[in-house]
Amino acid sequence: MPLSLHSPLDMHLHLRDGEMLQNVAPLSARSFAGALIMPNLIPPVTSREDLIAYKSRIVEAIGDEKFTPYMTLFFKADYSRAFLEDLRDEITALKLYPAGITTNSEGGVSGFEIDALRPVLEAMSALEIPLCIHGETGGFVMDREAEFVPVYEKLATHFPDLKIIMEHITTRESVEALDRFENLYATITLHHLIITLDDVAGGMLQPHLFCKPIAKRPEDREALLKAALGVHPKVMFGSDSAPHPREAKESPGCAAGIFTAPVALQLLAELFEANGADLEKLQRFVSDNARRIYRLEPLSKEVILSKEPFSIPQSYGGVVPFQSGRDLAYTIHTVI
Ligand SMILES: [Zn+2]
Numbered sequence: 001m002p003l004s005l006h007s008p009l010d011m012h013l014h015l016r017d018g019e020m021l022q023n024v025a026p027l028s029a030r031s032f033a034g035a036l037i038m039p040n041l042i043p044p045v046t047s048r049e050d051l052i053a054y055k056s057r058i059v060e061a062i063g064d065e066k067f068t069p070y071m072t073l074f075f076k077a078d079y080s081r082a083f084l085e086d087l088r089d090e091i092t093a094l095k096l097y098p099a100g101i102t103t104n105s106e107g108g109v110s111g112f113e114i115d116a117l118r119p120v121l122e123a124m125s126a127l128e129i130p131l132c133i134h135g136e137t138g139g140f141v142m143d144r145e146a147e148f149v150p151v152y153e154k155l156a157t158h159f160p161d162l163k164i165i166m167e168h169i170t171t172r173e174s175v176e177a178l179d180r181f182e183n184l185y186a187t188i189t190l191h192h193l194i195i196t197l198d199d200v201a202g203g204m205l206q207p208h209l210f211c212k213p214i215a216k217r218p219e220d221r222e223a224l225l226k227a228a229l230g231v232h233p234k235v236m237f238g239s240d241s242a243p244h245p246r247e248a249k250e251s252p253g254c255a256a257g258i259f260t261a262p263v264a265l266q267l268l269a270e271l272f273e274a275n276g277a278d279l280e281k282l283q284r285f286v287s288d289n290a291r292r293i294y295r296l297e298p299l300s301k302e303v304i305l306s307k308e309p310f311s312i313p314q315s316y317g318g319v320v321p322f323q324s325g326r327d328l329a330y331t332i333h334t335v336i
Contacts, residue, residue, distance in 0.1 A: 002306045002333060003269055003279050007033035007298040008286040012132075012167055012187045012238025013261065014038045015069075017054070021061050023317040024243050027262040029065035031332060033287075033301040036070045036132070036238065036294075039095055040104040044074035048087055055090075066299045072132065077109060077116055081123035092294060093130040093165070098148075102134060102212045102256060112151050114158050121159045130163035130185075130294065131155075135174070136213055142197075145213050146173040156181035163293070168192065168240045170213045172223035178234050185293055187238030188228050190267055191258045191322055196221050207249045208320050211242065212256040228285055229277040236290040239264050243319040260322040263312050266330040267323070269305050306333035 013035040015025050028035055037058065039045035045054055051071055058069045073079075073087065075096035097108035109117075124131060135152060136144035152174075156164055166174050166186040178184055191211065196218050200209045209215070227235050241264065242257025249255055260267070265286070272282045290296060310331035314324050 002304050003282075003330070005265065005283055005286060005303045005305070007301050008265060008303055009033060009237070009290045009296070009298060010035040010239045010241070010261065010264070011165075011236045011290050011294070012036055012038065012189070012240045014040070014240070014242040014257070015058060015061075016243060017041050017057065020243055020245075020319075021057060023319065024241075024259075024261065025058055025061035026063060026065065027316060028241070029062035029067035030335060031262065031265050031303055033066060033298040034068035034070055034296070036072060036092060039072050039074040040097065040102070042104050044104060044107055045072075046074050046076060046107075048090070051087070051090055066301050068299055070294075070296070074107070075109065075131065076107075077120055079120050079123070081119070081126070084120075084123050084127055084129060088127055088129065091129065092296075093132045094124065095132045095134070095167075097134045098136060098138070100138070102136075105134070112154065114154065117155075118158075121155070121162055125159055125161040128163075130165055132165040132167050134167050135169075141214055142216065145169070145171045145216075149173050149177050152177055152184060153181065156184050159183075168213060168238060169224065170216050171220045175223040175227050175232075178227070178232060185234045185236070186227075187236050187240075188224055189238060189240045189258075190260050190264050190271075191215070192221065193225055193228055193271060194221075194267070207251075207254040208322070208324070209258060210249070210254050210256055211240070211258045225275065229272060229275050229281065231281045231284045231289065233289060234293070235285070236293060237264075237268070237286045245318050246315065246320050249320065258322050259316070259319050262316060263321055263323065263328070265303060266305060266310060266328050266332065269330040270328055273329075302334075302336040303332060304334045304336070305330045308333070
């Protein structure tokens with residue numbers, strides 16, 4: 001039975017730049033009607049000029065596909081209201097990285113003092129610009145996200161009109177925080193619905209499953225699955241698909257990031273089916289919730305999946321995808 005998804009959206013995507021952008025952008029653009037593009041390039045996207053230039057490089061890389069890159073700006077506490085107002089029509093969100101926490105985040109925020117953040121966060125609230133946050137402290141790797149929850153709570157309390165998106169959540173604590181604050185939302189990746197730390201490091205080390213935030217315990221995955229399969233109204237799909245060349249992953253000093261974009265919808269269809277969730281729920285998880293939360297009107301695009309075996313390639317232009325070589329039950333049949 002074919003399954004049709006209407007305008008699927010990926011609300012957390014790394015497209016990189018240069019040759020890598022040329023390689024991966026068409027793959028996302030084939031399956032999705034749009035994606036929220038992360039700004040952690042070198043240097044990060046912090047000016048109007050850089051944002052417009054990056055967007056046009058993306059548009060060029062995707063060719064004829066129907067796909068909207070929803071742009072984000074790298075959060076800085078010193079942006080003025082006038083600057084954000086001027087950029088309002090070009091951006092969908094701002095992305096905040098704690099300093100040094102993941103790939104190319106060195107210029108991020110190092111303290112979360114409310115007074116220092118007040119002018120920019122009040123401006124964002126007034127302009128209705130959501131704030132996306134990579135929520136981890138610099139603590140012990142398994143505890144970083146849970147330790148960050150109080151920061152989410154502090155921001156949510158002080159700025160009740162600001163939409164705050166907890167990006168790529170991996171813990172039970174983050175799922176629970178969703179219901180305590182009206183203005184907290186979350187994205188969930190595909191891989192955190194499937195793997196735990198055991199898959200990464202329980203046997204031989206699996207560099208292609210290494211990412212930030214690192215996959216956690218089975219009970220955390222359970223909480224994420226419950227939120228995704230039950231389609232909690234405040235969660236959205238965000239792949240956090242983060243390509244690195246094979247040699248940067250299969251090396252000492254393995255880069256963090258899992259490349260899921262070209263196989264995400266097929267794997268999600270399989271996952272929802274295996275867990276007895278009907279496909280109307282998948283539609284909400286991969287599109288409807290994001291449209292409502294971000295008030296998006298994506299391009300109309302039907303992605304039709306069919307039950308035909310699909311073997312995940314070993315590599316897409318030198319980037320090893322999630323679960324490479326595995327045979328899947330679903331394939332993307334047609335895109336209209
Ligand atoms: Zn990311």
